[in-house]
Amino acid sequence: MPDTLSQTFSALADPTRRAMLARLSKGRANVSDLARPFLREMSLPAVTKHLKVLEKAGLVTKTREAQRRPCALNSRPLKDAAAWMEHYRQFWEESLDRLDAYLKTVTAKQKAQGKKRGRQS
Amino acid sequence: MPDTLSQTFSALADPTRRAMLARLSKGRANVSDLARPFLREMSLPAVTKHLKVLEKAGLVTKTREAQRRPCALNSRPLKDAAAWMEHYRQFWEESLDRLDAYLKTVTAKQKAQGKKRGRQS
DNA sequence: CGGTTAATTAACTTTATGGTTAAATATAGG
DNA sequence: CCTATATTTAACCATAAAGTTAATTAACCG
CATH class of the missing domain: 1.20.5 (Single alpha-helices involved in coiled-coils or other helix-helix interfaces)
Incomplete structure (x- = not known):
């Protein structure tokens, strides 16, 4: 289902991803920053995947900076979900x-x- | 993941289920009422399953009335999700x-x- | 160049989702 | 009791999600 609202809610339906958004609400962070709190529970690739879900849902924007991938919160989909x-x-x-x-x-x-x-x- | 927020968002991440909630926001309806708009797209058991997801998420309350199962919207989880x-x-x-x-x-x-x-x- | 850090991709496993059809259950009513 | 209506359960299938480990890519740095 490629409809935007479904993607948004689906992305939010995971505590790890919500925690990542919470972290990003405090400022930009690159992948390893975002991953750090979870590395006892899961591997880095798992985090990368969660991040990809957030990106596809348009909730996170990833940019490049040397080897780093600084991420930022994009609240537009949240706004739409809240409107719903x-x-x-x-x-x-x-x-x-x-x-x-x-x-x-x-x-x-x-x-x-x-x-x-x-x-x- | 049995955490409430995840269950709520997960339940909302499907257009059929959101439509069912929209229908219930206009008043009680039993299963076949809820199913009617979707019976060209999917079978009754499929609807039952969606309904079960909504029930487990606490978004819908189902009661009994003869053979009917009148359903009502329960907005508490929506409130919590909105608060998040x-x-x-x-x-x-x-x-x-x-x-x-x-x-x-x-x-x-x-x-x-x-x-x-x-x-x- | 060679090593280190940062992040992703590949290949695979397990479990969850969303759907199907066919059979079962529950209740009203003649 | 028999039948029709309303809804659920069972058994099954296909695809997606969430995780793993191992290998790969990308970029900096001495």
Whole structure:
């Protein structure tokens, strides 16, 4: 599936890759910098592969500098993915809305009742 | 990888599953409702499998009602995923900042130069 | 040139994904 | 009980993903 959103989400669906993005969010880093935290868990080629997934998804841009390959975060796909999620925001805020609505009916009733009772915690 | 974020992103990394979520965002639907738009592209069992992925990721809640299995959207994992993305917001807003900064220097220079030239395309 | 550092490619293995068809299960209803 | 509807399970296949080790490429440096 070559659609962009799928590629983006797919690239994000791995903790190693997310950690690499987190590292890049603190500044450029070349491959071995990015690899260092993971070299006890996996080999360098494995990291190269993860990086390639991030590149193909357009989340990372790799440049050349002598033997180094400095990488940088490219947030455009993240922006698009976040925009997709935005459609659903109402759903995770809904519970708050419901609480809000509930509180309004409660206070409305209290007003209708007059000031029989004091405020509750 | 049983970590929640990975499961969420992984579940989102498929257009069929995203479409199913979109459908559920418009209200409850049972399996055959969810399947209908895809039955020319894939079989019912394939849909069941996608649904299972969404369930395991906690994005969909399936209940029972006679032979039907009404499904509902559960946005909690989306909320968490969106929260993760939020860390990167500054990066996709940064380019605007840079453009902004650039435009400011440009207009500053134009002012400094006086009105020697007209606007460029 | 020859060695060292940085990163990639090749070849291969294992496991996960996404799909198929055919059979099974669950429930309503005559 | 029998049948139709709704959905799942089983068994299987093809391809992709994630990792490995060993070999290769690229560039600097003395």
